[in-house]
Amino acid sequence: MDNSIRGQARYFKEVLVGQTQVWQFLITRMDANNNPLDPIPVELRSRNISGIINEGDEVEVFEKWTPPKQLVVSRVFNHTTHSEIIAVVSQDSYKEIDALMHPFKVKMRKTFLTILLVAGVFFLMIYLLTR
Secondary structure: OOOOEEEEEEEEEEEEEOOEEEEEEEEEOEOOOOOEOOOEEEEEEEOEEEOOOOOOOEEEEOOOOOOOOOEEEOEEEEOOOOEEEEEEOOHHHHHHHHHHHHHHHHHHHHHHHHHHHHHHHHHHHHHHHOO
């Protein structure tokens, strides 16, 4: 199954949210009979986005789109410029994600240790009862 979507970039908008660059645009497409299909809203979001998208460029994304949601991608291929647009994830981004995930990691670790302890007690009871 091919999950790529190709069409023209329209209504390109670049905004800055805090220190994060956000690129938003629509991909417009036509069917085999040259009838317009639903436009696909696309977003790239990162502290550093490399590449260029101009109004009307022929672009392609490699994700499955579920209407009517916005398609959030980390890369776009620009067929007009024969280049790739990439939402770069920096080391700082990884640190931010890790900090956000810390409480979840601690809870998962405690849950895993509890399950391990219960399983150990269970197998010890079975061992002692079958001796």
